[in-house]
Structures are given as C-alpha cells and as structure tokens.
Amino acid sequence: MNLTLKIWRQKNASDKGKLVDYKISDVSPDMSFLEMLDVLNEQLINEGDEPVAFDHDCREGICGMCSLYINGEAHGPDRGVTTCQLHMRMFKDGDTIFIEPFRAKAFPVVKDLVVDRSSFDRIQHAGGFISVNTSGNTIDANAIPVNKADADKAFEAATCIGCGACVATCKNSSAMLFVGAKVSQFALLPQGKVEATDRVLNMVRQMDEEGFGNCTNTGACEVECPKGISLENIARMNREYLKASLKG
Amino acid sequence: MSGILNSSIGRKFAMALSALFLMFFLLQHFAINILSVFSPETFNSTSHFMGTFPLVQYVLQPVLIFGVIFHFVMGFVLEIRNNKAREVSYAKNNGGANSTWMSRNMIWSGLAILAFICLHFYDFWFPEINTKFIQGDMTGLIDPNNADSGFRYFEELQHKFESHVRTIIYVIAFVLLALHLLHGFNSAFQSVGANNKYTKGLKNFGKLYAIIIPLGFIFIAIFHHLKHVLS
Numbered sequence: 001m002n003l004t005l006k007i008w009r010q011k012n013a014s015d016k017g018k019l020v021d022y023k024i025s026d027v028s029p030d031m032s033f034l035e036m037l038d039v040l041n042e043q044l045i046n047e048g049d050e051p052v053a054f055d056h057d058c059r060e061g062i063c064g065m066c067s068l069y070i071n072g073e074a075h076g077p078d079r080g081v082t083t084c085q086l087h088m089r090m091f092k093d094g095d096t097i098f099i100e101p102f103r104a105k106a107f108p109v110v111k112d113l114v115v116d117r118s119s120f121d122r123i124q125h126a127g128g129f130i131s132v133n134t135s136g137n138t139i140d141a142n143a144i145p146v147n148k149a150d151a152d153k154a155f156e157a158a159t160c161i162g163c164g165a166c167v168a169t170c171k172n173s174s175a176m177l178f179v180g181a182k183v184s185q186f187a188l189l190p191q192g193k194v195e196a197t198d199r200v201l202n203m204v205r206q207m208d209e210e211g212f213g214n215c216t217n218t219g220a221c222e223v224e225c226p227k228g229i230s231l232e233n234i235a236r237m238n239r240e241y242l243k244a245s246l247k248g
Numbered sequence: 249m250s251g252i253l254n255s256s257i258g259r260k261f262a263m264a265l266s267a268l269f270l271m272f273f274l275l276q277h278f279a280i281n282i283l284s285v286f287s288p289e290t291f292n293s294t295s296h297f298m299g300t301f302p303l304v305q306y307v308l309q310p311v312l313i314f315g316v317i318f319h320f321v322m323g324f325v326l327e328i329r330n331n332k333a334r335e336v337s338y339a340k341n342n343g344g345a346n347s348t349w350m351s352r353n354m355i356w357s358g359l360a361i362l363a364f365i366c367l368h369f370y371d372f373w374f375p376e377i378n379t380k381f382i383q384g385d386m387t388g389l390i391d392p393n394n395a396d397s398g399f400r401y402f403e404e405l406q407h408k409f410e411s412h413v414r415t416i417i418y419v420i421a422f423v424l425l426a427l428h429l430l431h432g433f434n435s436a437f438q439s440v441g442a443n444n445k446y447t448k449g450l451k452n453f454g455k456l457y458a459i460i461i462p463l464g465f466i467f468i469a470i471f472h473h474l475k476h477v478l479s
C-alpha cells in the first residue's frame with residue numbers, strides 16, 4: 001500500500017519543530033509500524049536526508065521504549081499493543097497518517113519523535129522500590145505467604161512497562177495510571193507495606209514536581225495502556241495517599 | 249495532613265467532596281421543587297420552613313454557597329494547571345477513541361451551569377434576600393400586612409416560568425447539568441478512592457441519577473410554563 005506520512009520533525013529540544021509530509025510506497029500490511037519507519041529512514045538516507053529519530057528497543061512489547069502518537073492515539077489505533085506490535089494492516093492504502101511525539105511538559109522532545117521520559121525514572125527513584133538487604137543473606141520471597149487475589153492484582157500492576165502512553169493520551173498529561181500501578185504493585189504485598197506511607201507521599205510529590213497534570217478520571221489512559229492497567233490502581237493510590245496524609 | 253491541597257490528589261479529593269455535597273443538595277432541592285407540581289400548599293410551607301429556619305439559613309446556606317464557589321474555583325484551577333501540563337498540543341488528537349465527550353468537557357458544561365446559577369440567583373435568591381433582610385419581611389406572605397393573603401413562594405415560582413425564554417434557558421441548563429453529572433457522579437467516587445466490587449452498580453445508579461434528576465427539574469419548569477400558556 002501507498003501512504004502519506006505527516007511526521008513531526010524537530011532538530012533539537014530548543015527547535016520549534018513542524019510536521020513534514022513524506023510519501024512511502026509498497027508498504028506490506030505485515031510490517032510492524034516501526035519496520036515501516038525503518039523503510040522510510042532507508043529511503044531518506046539514500047536521498048541524503050536526515051532520518052527520522054524515534055525510540056525503540058525490544059520490538060516485542062516488553063520494554064516500553066517505543067512511543068509515538070499515531071493518528072491521534074498513543075501507540076496508534078490498535079488496543080493492548082505498543083507501537084512495535086502495531087501492524088500496518090491496521091491502515092488502508094492511500095491513508096494519511098499523523099505521527100507525533102508523546103506530548104507533555106514532563107516529556108520534553110529531544111529530537112523528532114524522541115522524548116525524554118526520565119521524569120518517570122525520578123518518580124521511581126522517589127519510592128518505587130522496597131529496601132531489603134541483598135548482600136549475602138537474601139530472604140526467600142516465598143517465605144511470606146501472600147493472598148492469591150492480592151498477588152494477582154500486584155502482578156497485574158507490575159506489568160506496567162513505563163511507556164508513558166497514559167500520559168501522552170491523557171488530556172491533562174496526568175501520570176496517575178503509571179504512578180498508581182507502581183504504588184499498587186507494592187501496596188498490595190506485605191513486603192511493600194512497611195514503607196507504604198513514605199512511598200506514596202514521595203512518589204506523588206515527585207510526580208507533581210515533574211509537572212504532570214491532574215487526573216480527571218476520563219479513563220483514556222486505561223483504554224490506551226498497552227498492558228491494560230486498570231483505573232482501580234489510581235483509586236488505590238488515592239486511598240493510599242489520603243491514608244498516608246492523615247498519618248504523616 | 250498539612251498542605252494536602254497543594255498536592256494533585258488532595259485537590260482532587262477536595263473537588264470530589266464539594267461535588268458529592270452539591271449532588272446531595274441537588275437531590276434535596278429537587279425533592280422540594282417537585283412538591284410544587286403535586287401540592288402548592290406543601291411546597292409553600294416547606295419553602296417557608298427552609299427560608300426561615302435558622303439552621304438552614306445561617307449554617308447550611310453559607311456552607312452551600314462556599315461549596316459552590318469552592319467547586320467552580322477549584323474546577324478552574326485544575327483546568328488551568330492541566331492545560332499547562334501540555335505546552336504543545338497534538339496536531340491530530342482522537343479523544344473520542346478512548347473517552348466520553350462529557351469527561352473531556354467538564355469545564356464547558358460547568359461554565360454553562362455557572363451562568364445558569366447566576367441567572368438562578370438573580371431570579372430567586374436576590375429577591376429572597378431583598379424581601380427578608382433588606383425589607384425585613386420574614387412573614388413569607390404575599391401581602392405582609394394581611395395574614396390571609398397566603399404564602400408567596402408558589403406564586404413567585406409560577407410567575408417566573410411564564411416566560412418562554414426563561415423556560416428554554418432552564419431546560420438547556422439542566423441538559424448540560426445532566427452531561428456534567430454523567431461523568432461527574434462516578435468520577436467523584438473514583439477520586440475519593442472508591443473503586444471496588446460496588447463500582448459497577450454505582451455506575452448504573454450514577455447514570456440514573458444524572459438523567460432522572462435534571463429531567464425532573466426540566467419537567468417542573470415545563471409543567472409550570474404549560475400551565476400558564478394553557479390557562
């Protein structure tokens with residue numbers, strides 16, 4: 001199939017940037033979206049143009065590195081997938097496809113479609129961990145029995161790959177689905193309960209400092225999240241936060 | 249506890265509490281207004297009680313006014329902050345693919361409600377305050393010097409809904425309130441951290457509330473308007 005791509009080009013963080021039109025032909029419906037961009041880049045390099053910079057790593061939906069806002073949706077029109085898992089069969093011959101970076105003040109553009117998501121790392125550093133001594137006398141994780149229902153919910157929360165689609169999709173650029181997942185993953189387990197109060201207070205403080213917006217419960221994040229992280233996690237974070245505020 | 253309003257979740261919580269309070273008030277307001285359809289006498293005596301009982305006048309009414317002001321001011325604050333969290337907007341954004349129109353336009357339905365509240369105050373609240381506290385007439389009677397003239401509340405209500413324009417504005421405002429609540433009802437519960445096995449049932453109840461209560465107010469306005477037109 002033949003496509004028109006409208007791609008955001010921006011030289012660096014301070015450049016203003018603009019959408020540029022590209023034509024690409026003979027795209028196979030079996031290609032992944034990133035393979036299609038690889039083909040475009042080869043074409044650009046052959047023509048002596050600067051290739052389009054975009055993020056990717058595992059290309060199998062587990063690392064969370066690929067991003068892209070495709071035709072007005074994070075990771076494109078398919079559900080429950082990342083951009084590397086999005087196939088060109090989701091599009092038709094003759095389509096025009098808008099390709100923009102994930103947009104949020106807390107995700108500044110580095111170049112073209114590459115954004116800096118280190119604000120997520122800083123939120124994680126603020127509390128997304130448990131403090132255990134691992135030097136020599138590690139405790140067997142299975143030594144503490146965990147209720148199956150809680151273990152399942154904690155596991156579901158832990159499947160968040162930190163891709164940032166929730167932020168990119170949210171009309172408020174809120175990171176609450178991500179932070180809700182990270183808080184829940186520990187809050188549900190006995191190992192995480194020890195530091196629960198500080199964790200939620202610190203992670204939410206960091207989230208606010210990074211300049212993410214405030215959740216208004218539109219639910220767009222849950223729909224676009226490649227891992228199906230549920231809004232229940234945001235409600236749990238809200239509860240944990242209110243509980244912690246009353247204590248602290 | 250300190251500085252909770254300085255955090256995103258704290259603001260959300262406060263917003264939800266004010267909204268829950270407003271939704272409770274709306275129910276009570278509806279319960280009294282619907283009396284005007286079935287029994288003007290009961291409507292009159294209840295209105296007089298609400299308009300003169302000190303607990304309602306000096307405690308609940310100020311709390312309500314504070315609640316309304318807090319709600320819309322906080323609504324503006326959140327909207328402005330949230331817009332700032334994305335400096336460059338998308339050239340193409342397909343919001344309809346993942347969220348409802350109501351959820352994305354709370355500020356617009358809210359602003360329409362605010363405009364309506366101004367009209368509503370001009371219609372009913374300011375005249376009440378004028379009669380009761382400036383002219384000092386606490387009798388609630390049509391003619392304060394004639395104990396047999398009867399309560400004025402029902403008559404004032406009927407008089408307001410003689411106008412086509414006002415009736416139409418009231419109808420539109422309540423449609424927008426329904427849209428506001430179709431998202432808002434459940435949003436408020438999610439904000440206070442309630443998302444559990446009851447959520448599905450609560451969602452359905454919320455939809456019923458968000459449609460039936462505004463529809464009831466619309467019914468009352470049209471009822472009184474038609475009564476005037478047809479008489």
Ligand code: HEM
Nearest residue numbers: 216264267270320323354355358359362432433435436439
């Ligand atoms: C006075 C004009 C009003 C304005 C400007 C306004 C504005 C807003 C805004 C912007 C929101 C979204 C904020 C958020 O979700 O974080 C909101 C939420 C809400 N509003 Fe209003 N509103 C108004 C009146 C009302 C009234 C009269 C009611 C109920 C009778 C109401 C019920 C709600 C509810 C239930 C929510 C959801 C709260 C939450 O998500 O936690 N609003 N309002």
Ligand code: SF4
Nearest residue numbers: 160161163164166225
């Ligand atoms: S919650 Fe979902 S959308 Fe958000 S970062 Fe995690 S995996 Fe990505």
Ligand code: FES
Nearest residue numbers: 057059064066084
């Ligand atoms: S490249 Fe790893 S999830 Fe897409």
